[in-house]
Amino acid sequence: xxxxxxxxxxxxxxxxxxxxxxxxxxxxxxxxxxxxxxxxxxxxxxxxxxxxxxxxxxxxxxxxxxxxxxxxxxxxxxxxxxxxxxxxxxxxxxxxxxxxxxxxxxxxxxxxxxxxxxxxxxxxxxxxxxxxxxxxxxxxxxxxxxxxxxxxxxxxxxxxxxxxxxxxxxxxxxxxxxxxxxxxxxxxxxxxxxxxxxxxxxxxxxxxxxxxxxxxxxxxxxxxxxxxxxxxxxxxxxxxxxxxxxxxxxxxxxxxxxxxxxxxxxxxxxxxxxxxxxxxxxxxxxxxxxxxxxxxxxxxxxxxxxxxxxxxxxxxxxxxxxxxxxxxxxxxxxxxxxxxxxxxxxxxxxxxxxxxxxxxxxxxxxxxxxxxxxxxxxxxxxxxxxxxxxxxxxxxxxxxxxxxxxxxxxxxxxxxxxxxxxxxxxxxxxxxxxxxxxxxxxxxxxxxxxxxxxxxxxxxxxxxxxxxxxxxxxxxxxxxxxxxxxxxxxxxxxxxxxxxxxxxxxxxxxxxxxxxxxxxxxxxxxxx
Amino acid sequence: xxxxxxxxxxxxxxxxxxxxxxxxxxxxxxxxxxxxxxxxxxxxxxxxxxxxxxxxxxxxxxxxxxxxxxxxxxxxxxxxxxxxxxxxxxxxxxxxxxxxxxxxxxxxxxxxxxxxxxxxxxxxxxxxxxxxxxxxxxxxxxxxxxxxxxxxxxxxxxxxxxxxxxxxxxxxxxxxxxxxxxxxxxxxxxxxxxxxxxxxxxxxxxxxxxxxxxxxxxxxxxxxxxxxxxxxxxxxxxxxxxxxxxxxxxxxxxxxxxxxxxxxxxxxxxxxxxxxxxxxxxxxxxxxxxxxxxxxxxxxxxxxxxxxxxxxxxxxxxxxxxxxxxxxxxxxxxxxxxxxxxxxxxxxxxxxxxxxxxxxxxxx
Numbered sequence: 086x087x088x089x090x091x092x093x094x095x096x097x098x099x100x101x102x103x104x105x106x107x108x109x110x111x112x113x114x115x116x117x118x119x120x121x122x123x124x125x126x127x128x129x130x131x132x133x134x135x136x137x138x139x140x141x142x143x144x145x146x147x148x149x150x151x152x153x154x155x156x157x158x159x160x161x162x163x164x165x166x167x168x169x170x171x172x173x174x175x176x177x178x179x180x181x182x183x184x185x186x187x188x189x190x191x192x193x194x195x196x197x198x199x200x201x202x203x204x205x206x207x208x209x210x211x212x213x214x215x216x217x218x219x220x221x222x223x224x225x226x227x228x229x230x231x232x233x234x235x236x237x238x239x240x241x242x243x244x245x246x247x248x249x250x251x252x253x254x255x256x257x258x259x260x261x262x263x264x265x266x267x268x269x270x271x272x273x274x275x276x277x278x279x280x281x282x283x284x285x286x287x288x289x290x291x292x293x294x295x296x297x298x299x300x301x302x303x304x305x306x307x308x309x310x311x312x313x314x315x316x317x318x319x320x321x322x323x324x325x326x327x328x329x330x331x332x333x334x335x336x337x338x339x340x341x342x343x344x345x346x347x348x349x350x351x352x353x354x355x356x357x358x359x360x361x362x363x364x365x366x367x368x369x370x371x372x373x374x375x376x377x378x379x380x381x382x383x384x385x386x387x388x389x390x391x392x393x394x395x396x397x398x399x400x401x402x403x404x405x406x407x408x409x410x411x412x413x414x415x416x417x418x419x420x421x422x423x424x425x426x427x428x429x430x431x432x433x434x435x436x437x438x439x440x441x442x443x444x445x446x447x448x449x450x451x452x453x454x455x456x457x458x459x460x461x462x463x464x465x466x467x468x469x470x471x472x473x474x475x476x477x478x479x480x481x482x483x484x485x486x487x488x489x490x491x492x493x494x495x496x497x498x499x500x501x502x503x504x505x506x507x508x509x510x511x512x513x514x515x516x517x518x519x520x521x522x523x524x525x526x527x528x529x530x531x532x533x534x535x536x537x538x539x540x541x542x543x544x545x546x547x548x549x550x551x552x553x554x555x556x557x558x559x560x561x562x563x564x565x566x567x568x569x570x571x572x573x574x575x576x577x578x579x580x581x582x583x584x585x586x587x588x589x590x591x592x593x594x595x596x597x598x599x600x601x602x603x604x605x606x607x608x609x610x611x612x613x
Numbered sequence: 614x615x616x617x618x619x620x621x622x623x624x625x626x627x628x629x630x631x632x633x634x635x636x637x638x639x640x641x642x643x644x645x646x647x648x649x650x651x652x653x654x655x656x657x658x659x660x661x662x663x664x665x666x667x668x669x670x671x672x673x674x675x676x677x678x679x680x681x682x683x684x685x686x687x688x689x690x691x692x693x694x695x696x697x698x699x700x701x702x703x704x705x706x707x708x709x710x711x712x713x714x715x716x717x718x719x720x721x722x723x724x725x726x727x728x729x730x731x732x733x734x735x736x737x738x739x740x741x742x743x744x745x746x747x748x749x750x751x752x753x754x755x756x757x758x759x760x761x762x763x764x765x766x767x768x769x770x771x772x773x774x775x776x777x778x779x780x781x782x783x784x785x786x787x788x789x790x791x792x793x794x795x796x797x798x799x800x801x802x803x804x805x806x807x808x809x810x811x812x813x814x815x816x817x818x819x820x821x822x823x824x825x826x827x828x829x830x831x832x833x834x835x836x837x838x839x840x841x842x843x844x845x846x847x848x849x850x851x852x853x854x855x856x857x858x859x860x861x862x863x864x865x866x867x868x869x870x871x872x873x874x875x876x877x878x879x880x881x882x883x884x885x886x887x888x889x890x891x892x893x894x895x896x897x898x899x900x901x902x903x904x905x906x907x908x909x910x911x912x913x914x915x916x917x918x919x920x921x922x923x924x925x926x927x928x929x930x931x932x933x934x935x936x937x938x939x940x941x942x943x944x945x946x947x948x949x950x951x952x953x954x955x956x957x958x959x960x961x962x963x964x965x966x967x968x969x970x971x972x973x974x975x976x977x
Contacts, residue, residue, distance in 0.1 A: 415853065433851045
């Protein structure tokens with residue numbers, strides 16, 4: 086058997102009292118796709134940062150193709166043939182593809198020769214790996230899927246044999262993700278070694294040959310993908326059995342709670358983000374809005390939550406709400422029985438430097454029961470917070486910790502406790518489980534369904550299709566600020582929604598449409 | 614980076630910074646050919662060694678408490694009010710108008726009215742930059758600093774052309790009437806039998822400053838406004854999410870900040886000079902920034918930081934008086950203290966963290 090492409094022996098790394106990586110050993114064979122899966126904070130990124138020279142391991146050795154290698158910085162990693170594609174692309178927005186590819190790898194003071202060389206190289210790479218990108222396109226004009234290809238090309242241009250991809254599908258549509266995996270398989274066939282870091286079980290099952298599971302800084306198992314199951318992997322990740330599907334009864338929709346008619350939102354740059362959409366949500370049901378990030382769903386939530394202005398008509402319980410006037414703020418919305426779990430809990434939903442109990446009053450600080458005369462009644466707030474934190478199983482159950490000291494899942498529980506226990510008529514939920522560990526996802530989903538069963542209306546926005554499909558009673562798909570249609574979860578699947586998310590019915594000649602057509606041909610070819 | 618324990622952050626870090634500033638200062642004294650130990654002794658005894666020294670130290674400290682609180686309140690809303698200098702100057706105008714043109718029966722009522730007037734004038738002077746920031750996005754650092762110059766020019770005009778008594782060559786108002794003279798600390802302590810040097814400028818305003826500390830504490834940590842202001846300062850998107858109006862918070866915060874800076878005038882204009890002169894603020898508005906930084910924007914921290922800077926001012930003056938150490942060197946010493954406790958705060962914190970956290974890890 087050949088030498089492993091990468092072998093890590095006994096890697097340990099601590100940040101203060103936190104042991105991010107504990108004695109981790111792993112062998113990645115050449116020409117394979119090796120998945121690394123684990124919850125947030127399990128230590129996946131730390132391990133990869135050590136491999137890419139961002140951190141120095143406290144202990145342990147790295148072998149590249151059998152040779153002991155020290156990687157003090159990313160230059161050394163590149164020299165060792167390691168390429169990294171980050172979750173957040175490191176591209177210069179107003180440079181062309183070609184300029185981005187040579188950035189940092191220029192051959193001399195003059196750009197001309199490098200650009201010519203890179204152009205030739207890029208054409209060769211494109212042919213070899215089916216990585217077609219227009220070298221003269223400017224980054225900000227191309228889609229995220231293309232941008233990701235540029236990142237891959239950057240690594241290949243630097244002669245990378247080992248490619249590390251950190252959560253590569255977070256920003257992609259299902260179709261784009263499929264394309265990415267086709268590219269990865271192609272790369273693998275050409276002898277490249279690929280490490281895929283993800284928290285999505287489906288991707289691991291579909292794309293990898295072997296998978297390593299991390300939990301709390303330790304490598305708990307390395308198994309052949311063909312010999313495992315999603316349930317088994319989830320159990321290895323969390324350390325206990327996890328319910329992957331949401332257990333819920335059929336919805337019993339009642340009166341209309343939210344009616345949206347011809348809603349338009351223009352952002353501060355004058356771009357129309359929401360282009361006249363209409364829908365309704367009834368009491369006792371969950372309407373899921375599916376879509377790729379950046380297609381207007383954030384703006385939709387923000388208008389409903391009173392964080393920005395819009396035009397059109399929105400009625401809550403039959404009464405119109407103010408969309409652009411004096412009462413178009415979040416405070417007025419709360420008074421009308423709308424609670425809002427925002428998409429970005431760290432930027433919006435919580436004050437990270439405030440203690441947990443202070444955050445429980447956040448947004449509801451005007452509540453009379455939190456006041457005593459001129460001052461705020463901190464005792465009352467704290468008492469309220471203690472109850473909420475207990476009922477929502479926030480860990481550690483310590484009101485005096487600052488919000489930033491909690492894990493993503495527990496931060497989200499604080500926000501949910503605050504919003505759900507207000508007993509709102511309408512709950513707006515954005516990305517309820519982004520950055521939340523699997524164990525907490527289960528709990529959060531249960532809470533949302535429980536609120537629905539109490540006869541409340543819920544509008545769910547998520548970029549996780551799986552989540553939309555398992556939680557929603559109805560699914561609407563948003564693309565480019567417009568609703569592409571509505572489906573019942575039982576009568577649709579990820580493939581159909583994925584096509585709608587890519588705007589199947591719009592722009593007959595646009596690049597998106599062409600990609601979709603290719604995808605359609607692919608689908609039809611498979612299922613005649 | 615690991616977090617320092619609170620006590621280390623609040624006490625050790627400023628203290629280490631202070632010591633470093635003094636060591637460097639003493640080296641400077643040595644280089645200029647003087648005895649650093651004697652200079653240090655002179656400074657300390659000059660500022661704190663006699664009730665006379667305390668009378669000046671406390672007077673300066675009173676100024677710095679007001680301006681330090683002003684900066685701190687704005688800091689909590691992440692607004693950087695550099696305009697304390699101008700707001701205090703305009704506050705002085707408010708005091709002068711009230712004292713000169715209204716006949717007061719007793720200093721207590723005059724003090725109340727003058728305080729209100731100083732606060733309102735200071736607040737209004739801060740209102741314009743606040744409005745420009747909130748509504749137009751003009752950066753508050755730029756506008757407040759420009760308003761310092763406008764305040765200085767305005768005061769120049771008012772003093773030379775309007776309030777200067779006929780025949781006087783001095784760009785200053787007339788002396789305030791007797792009834793508005795505030796009792797000095799010496800008078801007050803003397804009355805209760807505590808011997809304290811007479812003729813020093815510390816006066817009853819010190820107690821107003823202490824009351825302002827209590828007020829700011831409650832405002833920031835116990836009221837709804839303070840809650841909103843702190844939330845706004847930590848995260849503006851979150852504030853919008855919570856239904857906090859950014860325009861309103863910016864304007865109200867800056868007006869409170871301006872009012873506190875303006876209040877300083879009851880100490881220097883009403884309490885000490887007993888008339889309004891040009892340049893009466895003497896840089897206290899800027900010292901307030903250092904005081905707020907060093908005091909971690911907390912009233913208790915500000916109290917101690919203001920005392921320190923008060924002592925530095927007074928000690929520096931003594932040094933200039935009794936030695937041939939040039940007056941400029943005193944300013945250098947003050948600057949070093951500001952540098953180490955304010956600007957180089959993080960450097961000192963890193964050093965303290967290394968010393969404090971290393972051994973802990975070895976234990977584990």
